[in-house]
Amino acid sequence: MLRRISLRRVPFMVGLFLGVIASLLLVSPLSCDVDADVAIRPIINLQTRDTEANKQYSTVIRPRFYSTELEIKEKLLVISLSDRENFDDFGRAFNHTLASHASKLVFYVCSDSASNSSASRANVVFVHSECNRLLYHAMLHIETRQLAKEYDFVLIARASTFLRGDNLMSLVNHMSISQDIYMGTPLATDPRICDLEYGILFSESVLFRILPNLQKCRGDADFLDDDDALTCLLKYNPISCQTRVGNSQYLSVDADSRLDPRSFSDSQRPVISVAPLNYHNNFYQLNHKLDQQTYKKVQRQLVGISSNIAEINDRCSLPDLWPRGLRKFFQPKKRFDVIRTTYFNMTHLFWNTDNKVIEALNEISSSDIESIVRACEKHLQEKVTLVNGWLTVDPVIGATYLIDVSLNGNLKRLKVVRPLSLSELTPMPYVTESTRISIVVVVHGGEIDRALAFLQNYSKLMQKGDNSMLLLVFAYRDKENEEDGFDRVRKLAETYSKQFLKKAARIAVLKIQCPEHIPEFGLIDIVASKLSPEGIMLIVQPNVLLTENFLNRVRLNTIRNEQTFLPVPFTLYKNLAQTVGQSITKDSGFFDINNVENLSIFVGDYLRIRRNLPLIPLATVSADLDREAYKDCIYGIAEVLLATKELHVMRAAEPELRIEYMHRVCENVTSNSRQSAHCKRTNKITVGSKKYLASLVAS
Template structure:
């Protein structure tokens, strides 16, 4: 306490006399301050970077100029970032340089640098293109990624369906060098492997693809049938046996094309290519790489009928990928048939061997051999976890199938369904005769049941009536169970596209549909125009008569509304209209596209739409992804709403469409929504005659041409409000029947219609309702009209 009092006295006193205790406390601070001042005074004269020294060593005018230019070396931060007064007239927004828009490639594989697997270059000539070339194409083309035929000069006629490139110099021995130049211009980095082969070779395409699929892309591959150079400098691969090059090797060759063009002029085309490869890569031809071998078999004056009995005994021949040279196309086809049969026999042996292994190993598994399912190797039947997962069995006879779906009671067996039933019956009778010694003759089918099990395939249970010829044609009944197992699931290679393509919506509007166009435009503005989605809308107004001065335009209000949206969104100009005149009540979408397709570029993506559909960004993105130019068209199956006054008890009706069985259904008979490219449409349209176009639509156009994949799938983002179908009698018979079916099935579900029938009977009595007509479309529609 005394110490605190002394300190207080020390700080508040004005006397000269200082308490010794205060001095002891303040002494370190005083000494530190004194030393700091002394050191700074001693160091200042020797400092070259001080402000005084810097200014003293430079011209004052030079310092001012450097300060204005802001280029003074070593200037302090305070000089560099000196605040500047901005006057009011200078307060202008700085101009920004225009930013480049990122344009993504059409295909994601291009953006990621993903290569295709195998390119095959076939050397042919105008004398063999129609025989050996066609045979080579038919046996190999469906296995490889890309195949192109090269010849020294163009023949008079070329086979259809083949990619043929001809050169103008007419020198056959220089064709391989020209092929390398062609690849450098078109496919320099597109494929992992490149094969060069003559059309005189027979290739087993499936084994070839299997070979390259099991070779790492990091290896340098130069494989074929090794032959020694004439000068003994190394080995090369003749074109007759085939040559496989990896991308890394090909890139070296393409870099030395000038040397190859100048120095490779031998009369032998294979030797020219071999010299080019040897000079560019300094590698010799080998028949293997790593653990994988390129197997081949060389024949001389090959005649299939004479030599195949001996050759089929040789393992080297049966395991070969390439057999060469082929004398003609007949021997080529015969050899192909032999190898197909050989592969089939090998597959059957592997299946039997696998079955034996499964039976043997089952004794060591839980449950023993009783745990083995039938058929052996096929997964066991699906076990439902609840009553909602039970797979329904379809009942059928030889003529009809019953309750195939929720909308039909019975349907006549025809087409592939009828062929399937006939084939199953035939297989059943044959297997029974194998078991009982050919004593049965087929009589009739009593009962048939089938269901599709996603784990094992299609299952059948048949009750057959057979006549036993060993017992004076007595009729016996046999129940058989069959399974058509699922084969190997194959993934169809499809180009993966990016979502940056412009979608051009085509909206046909008739007089009956004009009331819903305003809502469609409003939805389009909110979904696409406000968000800046890359879309364009073309409305097609369809008239029944020619417009003249005395007739009022029924679409005048809608045209004004389109002009309003055009003025509102001037930057894009993404809405416009065009008018068509059609006298008939029925107008095909094929006719509409014929009239408007000339307004678009060949690379434009078209999307046919309809009044009443809900627009969703997810739907547009799915259209972009599922429509591939030159490869695939898209026909989505949308969700169509039932008639609101039949499915809802009271007003107001909901404005949004919920996807459930009570509010609507996926209409598999709907084909008015489709997306395709203009170039694909015009190419397919050329193959369609005028007579075929009268009774067809766009779906028929792509189905009958069979040039493109037709992708048809359920699309949850495509919702459509209820539409009252008017089925004109002038429509083609197929379209008219389809319209009647859609009108019947689009009213309400079975349960909802049954409830209406019950209420009708309760209110008016059963005499006013003909129950025999309930299954007919006309009776059902008439019933709903009476209820309304």
């Protein structure tokens, strides 16, 4: 049995052996002509790779408004063509009837002279041309200035054309911006062309297809008549004049025919334009009649809505609550939860608390009651006089007023509710973290070491590409003895400037020769006069630990024409060095509420406030610091900001603003008495914490 199995494997073994022999004979061995002693040098292809290590890519600049990034455009631009004689009357009437509906109105006026006293108006363009050629010049101006690129639709009409604004806006709002629109009333002679007299509506796609070819129609002529310009539109626009697009219809009425104002309120066939009107008063008369119809229509809709609400309330068996939409009044569970009701009049409150029977109205309560009276007058459309009232502050609903008022000699009782859920729109200023900051550091002769440390710290921000500029102000008193120290700072600043030349951050040096008394106003005046009014000026001490987070807080808390930032810094004790990002503790330092030497303000706001101080002239050069006004100046910039009250001063503890210990010669710092006293006090209390000093005494 075993022999049979071995015989069966013989063909397999023979085939395997022959296959190995054939592969060795038929396949040539791999060989290399290079000598064995020659070393192989690999070649690295660097042409397709970036040779710059750690390449810093530029930050993508986002647009200011989201509509710009999403390419959301305004809806309608209306262009009116008029002559100089009738522009004042017809232009005013055209603007009165349409300005509240269209996104923008632009008037083109034909005139004998291009310069005119009324040309200062932003939306009026005077064209030195005859009136029958105004359409060509208007469209050429639109193409040159690219006025229509921010609008979905453009309507061109004459000033004698009455346009019903709400019907026109309803028309464009129901049309897609992706459609090609060339809409109006066809000419009787050529139905393919729209009549300019009744207005022509263009979509953006059609208009930008026509405008680049406008010069081709002119040929050798200097101008085109309105009829020739309309014919040119047809040549480069494959769409004939449209009166209907989908369910939207551009309906016009001839002013010479009998006008029926009811046709303007017909939802099925709304009239868009009426032309031509011979008198500008016809604009106001027709608009007045149509507004009356709209008012009656809205009143009927309100009555219908009110009846529907009442019907729904009857079906749902809801409790009789007023105002509609608010929750139920607070229901006390115990006698201690009963809400107090306060009796009041225009001068006093009665039983407002258990301990006071009567008290005079304060400013807030008086303003609150006056606003309630004004709301009643607005509702009744009559002048009322408050007799008395009862106030209940409900924690669920809000403030409820039950007041008695005198109306035309009669006593009426009104109920007023100020709900807690009433939403209000609060205007917010525009702030951004991309605003450029000018960091101002005043360096005195004894602060050279701290200035060098400040520069080393600022170099880290330069490496990150922060959008800021460091201005080192060298306050010279004895130039011969202090020159060497300031040269060390200047050379280090030049080194960092060359090292980070391609970064956004910059370093500049300003030398100021100071008198014996160093006025704080004078130094900052000279600095502010050399900065851009659009930027933020941040004044800091040389021993500040500057961080990127603090600069961003400065950008967000400093608001143009509104607010200046005066942070409360965290001052470190002596011999306690901290690094950026380290947490703060009570044993490492304290928030110095007396420190007002670090502040930020827009340069333009500072210069405006300084010009409002006539007793202290604005200094621009070092020689101005010797004036008598600066010698008697015993207060600083922070005091002026608080005294003038032109800007809101934001004063709060700032953990990101940390100041290291530095012994200062207070007599050489400033002539400000408050700042000098604070300097002496800081030198004492920054020696160490009470716990640390007590341990030294005990040891």
